[in-house]
Amino acid sequence: MQAFLEEAKKSSRTIANLSTAVKNKVLNEMADALMNHCDFIISHNEKDMSEARLNNLGEALLDRLLLTGDRVKDMANAIRQIASQAEPVGRILDGWVTKDGLNIQKVSIPIGVIGIIYESRPNVTSDTAALCFKSGNVCVLKGGKEAEHSNKAIAMVLREVLTKNRLPEQAISLLPDSSREGVAKLIKQDKYVDLIVPRGGEALIRFVSENSSIPVIKHDKGICHIYIDKDAAAAKIIDIVINAKCQRPSACNSIETLLIHEDIAPYIINGLEDAFLEMGTILKGCAETLKYIKVIPATLEDFDTEYLANILNIKIVKNIDEAITHIQRHGSGHSESILSENYTTVNKFLSEVDAACVYANASTRFTDGGAFGLGAEVGISTNKLHSRGPMGINDLTTFKYKVYGSGQIRN
Amino acid sequence: MQAFLEEAKKSSRTIANLSTAVKNKVLNEMADALMNHCDFIISHNEKDMSEARLNNLGEALLDRLLLTGDRVKDMANAIRQIASQAEPVGRILDGWVTKDGLNIQKVSIPIGVIGIIYESRPNVTSDTAALCFKSGNVCVLKGGKEAEHSNKAIAMVLREVLTKNRLPEQAISLLPDSSREGVAKLIKQDKYVDLIVPRGGEALIRFVSENSSIPVIKHDKGICHIYIDKDAAAAKIIDIVINAKCQRPSACNSIETLLIHEDIAPYIINGLEDAFLEMGTILKGCAETLKYIKVIPATLEDFDTEYLANILNIKIVKNIDEAITHIQRHGSGHSESILSENYTTVNKFLSEVDAACVYANASTRFTDGGAFGLGAEVGISTNKLHSRGPMGINDLTTFKYKVYGSGQIRN
Numbered sequence: 001m002q003a004f005l006e007e008a009k010k011s012s013r014t015i016a017n018l019s020t021a022v023k024n025k026v027l028n029e030m031a032d033a034l035m036n037h038c039d040f041i042i043s044h045n046e047k048d049m050s051e052a053r054l055n056n057l058g059e060a061l062l063d064r065l066l067l068t069g070d071r072v073k074d075m076a077n078a079i080r081q082i083a084s085q086a087e088p089v090g091r092i093l094d095g096w097v098t099k100d101g102l103n104i105q106k107v108s109i110p111i112g113v114i115g116i117i118y119e120s121r122p123n124v125t126s127d128t129a130a131l132c133f134k135s136g137n138v139c140v141l142k143g144g145k146e147a148e149h150s151n152k153a154i155a156m157v158l159r160e161v162l163t164k165n166r167l168p169e170q171a172i173s174l175l176p177d178s179s180r181e182g183v184a185k186l187i188k189q190d191k192y193v194d195l196i197v198p199r200g201g202e203a204l205i206r207f208v209s210e211n212s213s214i215p216v217i218k219h220d221k222g223i224c225h226i227y228i229d230k231d232a233a234a235a236k237i238i239d240i241v242i243n244a245k246c247q248r249p250s251a252c253n254s255i256e257t258l259l260i261h262e263d264i265a266p267y268i269i270n271g272l273e274d275a276f277l278e279m280g281t282i283l284k285g286c287a288e289t290l291k292y293i294k295v296i297p298a299t300l301e302d303f304d305t306e307y308l309a310n311i312l313n314i315k316i317v318k319n320i321d322e323a324i325t326h327i328q329r330h331g332s333g334h335s336e337s338i339l340s341e342n343y344t345t346v347n348k349f350l351s352e353v354d355a356a357c358v359y360a361n362a363s364t365r366f367t368d369g370g371a372f373g374l375g376a377e378v379g380i381s382t383n384k385l386h387s388r389g390p391m392g393i394n395d396l397t398t399f400k401y402k403v404y405g406s407g408q409i410r411n
Numbered sequence: 412m413q414a415f416l417e418e419a420k421k422s423s424r425t426i427a428n429l430s431t432a433v434k435n436k437v438l439n440e441m442a443d444a445l446m447n448h449c450d451f452i453i454s455h456n457e458k459d460m461s462e463a464r465l466n467n468l469g470e471a472l473l474d475r476l477l478l479t480g481d482r483v484k485d486m487a488n489a490i491r492q493i494a495s496q497a498e499p500v501g502r503i504l505d506g507w508v509t510k511d512g513l514n515i516q517k518v519s520i521p522i523g524v525i526g527i528i529y530e531s532r533p534n535v536t537s538d539t540a541a542l543c544f545k546s547g548n549v550c551v552l553k554g555g556k557e558a559e560h561s562n563k564a565i566a567m568v569l570r571e572v573l574t575k576n577r578l579p580e581q582a583i584s585l586l587p588d589s590s591r592e593g594v595a596k597l598i599k600q601d602k603y604v605d606l607i608v609p610r611g612g613e614a615l616i617r618f619v620s621e622n623s624s625i626p627v628i629k630h631d632k633g634i635c636h637i638y639i640d641k642d643a644a645a646a647k648i649i650d651i652v653i654n655a656k657c658q659r660p661s662a663c664n665s666i667e668t669l670l671i672h673e674d675i676a677p678y679i680i681n682g683l684e685d686a687f688l689e690m691g692t693i694l695k696g697c698a699e700t701l702k703y704i705k706v707i708p709a710t711l712e713d714f715d716t717e718y719l720a721n722i723l724n725i726k727i728v729k730n731i732d733e734a735i736t737h738i739q740r741h742g743s744g745h746s747e748s749i750l751s752e753n754y755t756t757v758n759k760f761l762s763e764v765d766a767a768c769v770y771a772n773a774s775t776r777f778t779d780g781g782a783f784g785l786g787a788e789v790g791i792s793t794n795k796l797h798s799r800g801p802m803g804i805n806d807l808t809t810f811k812y813k814v815y816g817s818g819q820i821r822n
Contacts (some may be wrong), residue, residue: 013739017763098784102773109765110797166583190620194795209601213621215796236818309453328424350813356522362513362816371810371821373509384522384605385626386797389812399797401783401800402761405773409654410782 004176005192008113011168016110020087022165026096027083027130029159031076034126037157038072044153045122052146054097064120065147075123075154078376079130085375088135088393095110103404104401106398110136112194115175115186117142117208119200122150123209131378135396138232142175142183142195179353187212199379201383217391220382221306222252222334224364227349228325229340230261230358236361237268238275243363244337246279249310252274252380253335253367257303257313259323262288265316269293281310288316303330320345324352331355334382356389412596415587416551416603416653419524422579423549427521431498438494438541442487445537448568449483455564455713456533456565463557475531476558486565487539489787491503493541494635496786500547500803513521519808521547523605526586526597528619529555529660530611533561535759540569540583542789546807551604553586553594558564598623628802632717633663633745635775638734638760639679641672642749646773648679648750649686655748656775660721664746664778668724673699676727680704683725692721699727714741731756735763742766745793746775767793767800 025403034041045067094106114137118124125143132139143151159169175182189194190213198208199219209216224240244255260269269292276283284298294389298313303326317323320338327336337359338349346360357367367390369377374392381387387395415441456478461502463476478676505517511608525548529535536554554562562585570580598607601624609619610630620627637652655666671680676699684704687694695709709724714737728734732748738747748770749760757771778801780788785803792798798806 013763013765018810026727096784098777098782100777100782102777104783112765210624215626215794233818237818240818247821352424354424354427354523355811357812357814360816362814362819363821365821366509366513366814366816366819371509371511373507383626384809388810393674397584398765398795399799401768402775403770403773405766405771407644407648407651408777410658410771410774410776 001177002181002189003016004173004191005189007168007193008138008173009168011170012110012112014168015133015138015171016089016112016136018136018167019201023134023136024083026161026167027079027134027166029165030130030158031079031083032152033157033161034072034076035080037153038069039193041072041150041153041157044069044149046301047149048147055146057146061120065122065150067122067150071123073124078123080126082127082134082376082393085134085393088397091394091397093399100408101222101406102408105402105404106399107402108394110400111396113138113140113192114337114396115140115193115196115214117183117196117198117200117204117294120143120147122147122154124199125154126158127376128378129155131376131393131396132158133171135393137396138171138173140175140186142186144176145178148178155389183208184211187214190214197242197379207301207337214249215386216383217271217379217387218382219379221332222254222367222380222382223257223304223306224253224255224335225257225259225323225327226255226337226339226364227259227320227327228261228264229320229338229342229345230263231342231345232264232339233341233361234259234268238271240337240339240361240363241272242275242279244365245281245312246275246310247291247363247365250308251365252306252308253364254308255312256305256307257315257330259326260314260316261323262318263337265289265292269314276312279310281312284311284313286313286315289314306332320348324349327353327355332382333384334380335359335367337362337364356380412588412593413600413603415584416524418581419549419551419584420603421765423521423523424582425579426544426582427500427523427547429547429578430658434545434547435494437572437576437578438490438545440576440820441537441541441569442490442494444568444572445490445565446482447485448564452483452561452564452568453480454765455560458560458594458677459558466557468557468815472531472557476533476561478533478561478649482534486534488597489534489538490541493538493545493787493804496545496804499808502697502805502808504638504810511819512817513819516813516815517577517810518813519805519810522807522809524549524551524603525807526551526553526604526607526625528594528607528609528611528615531554531558532564533558534609535609536565537569538787542787542804542807545580546804548807549582549584551584551597552588553589553597556589559589583821594619595622598625608790626797627794628790628798629652629793630790632743633749633778633791633793634668634717634741634743635664635666635746636668636670636738636742637750637775638668638670638684638728638731639672639675640731640753640756641747642672642753642756643675643750644752644772645679649682651685651748651750651772651774653686653690655776656687656692656723657721658774658776661719663717663719665719666723666775667716667718668726668741670737671725671727672731672734673727673729676700676703680725687723690721692723695722697724697726700725717743731759735760738764738766743793744795745791746770746778748773748775767791
């Protein structure tokens, strides 16, 4: 493992200093290579698929694992799109001249070696490799066991392009030991790896956060809320809350709980119930809610649960302060929204709620790299530092200070 | 511990949302309070001093521990200076409108609760408390055992000002259990603490990095180099390298090793030896160096040692690539400098060397919040992410996205 990571680290100096032109040429060749080796990739994917069927994986998982000609084409197109993004390295983030006449530039640079731990979908392998390469980083990928053949085939195709361009193939590495022990070893190698990005279940993320000696950017759960203020515009309410809950209940940016100001509740709650029932949503309510509509009583635990399903808690609150306090206690700092036409109330909510994305009068479903306009997405960070919320390619860079002197010494 | 930290966390919502005017008023009152309670603080410091003498602490440590009227005045002035810095919270870091018409603002916000672990000098208590307060953060301070009475007295004076202003005194907290076990517990409380900043010996920093489940910003060692290129301007060399080594050898931004291009070595090495001997510097040299001057042979270990003393390694290299490779292997990513008048060589060095601060034709001693023009310094981060190099008050903030909508739902 150490020798392997040392090689990865060594190659990072070459990759970090490639020109935009070279990086884009290589990425477009990678896209071509995926298309040219489509059959090769699909034949390896078939091995994963038949093993998965033997292991009785569910239909949803099988579908996530499956590669088809169209899906390989999508992977190739995603790489071309990443190639077309603006160069993330070498941006001048800040700059000034000191009283001693030193000219200081704060410049974006690649992070170095990034370890990424993820599950099932094989397209993550090519997306992530391309995002890391475009941002001048070396990646060490640890995909899911169930996609092992597919991931190896994809990596092999991408690495061949690196070799053909006389670039170190270690720049796209698959972790040789893909067991849990392999992960446990990887996250202690702070000498060689600069960042770990775990994407997956809560247990994996907890394990990595608690045991890593390398900085971790988590993609943790989203317990999200919409607060309907007493001054909400009636015409907007139902569309927004239905979208935030029902458009894709399995997404982390879908809401778990609707908080409703007690003054407006009597006027809207029956309409809300009808709209959600039509969408097949299972509703749970606080004691106050149960006075208006007959739904399942919500337990305290319900308010701390990320449903990832078409289930919604409703809670009636006395005022915005109770709403914010509820969010701070039960929210996961992901995405929170207020519906209100009151200027002061909206500003209070946006200022006081501590979450990656705080919305006024919009669905929480917009927390997403694409919807934010950041281009291809690395993920959605639930970290509070370095990167927060939708992670674009710029989040795969850090910075250094370049200091241009002319003989200065310190007094 | 948990109840204590829960209180700290709770108070962070109040502190995060204070106006600049209130924060500055409170800070200036804190400065006044330190002056008014100078005798009280000094009397508690005397307890620490007599215990330290009983424990036979060295003269240097005793001096670091000592508080005098002048030093308390300096502490007060430091707080006033922090009050006068530009507001770090609420800066709009970026902003755009998405294709759906969402108005997105990336806004700086306080980090939340910051645990700071430090040693001996009691002024760190007031400096750090003020920096955290100005940036809207709650601090949990864990000072050195040897300064316990002084730290308690200083914190008491500062907290009294909070109470008088009806602010939660938990905003400036001292860790109740200041033992190693207390630290071990603190760094696992990721539910309440958002960031840990350890400042101290290597063992402490290693322990914290390896065991913390909270993000850590390290203030680790500096193994720094100056590379004298064959195209260095002869007139600048001696002043810069003497400054970088001898002005304050105990500083982390002082150099450990001088790398000299083999073409220029014969012309400058005797002059360098004379200049360093005059400064009392102990010189060690590589085999090539020993051909020119009689100094102690440098071992491989010497190149990995942060001396914090007036000792210098000299190594002669074939070219800039050997210099960069040496720096990448032995440097700690802190501060690295090249002396050269060659445009291409300078650019290559500044681009390829991966360190927080890379210099051309200047002393590495400028890596410092004050010298960088960042104002009062939190420390010098040897992290690669979130904060790197001299940490100013802005580094005590993170960000969130405020998204202003007008009824948008996602398609």
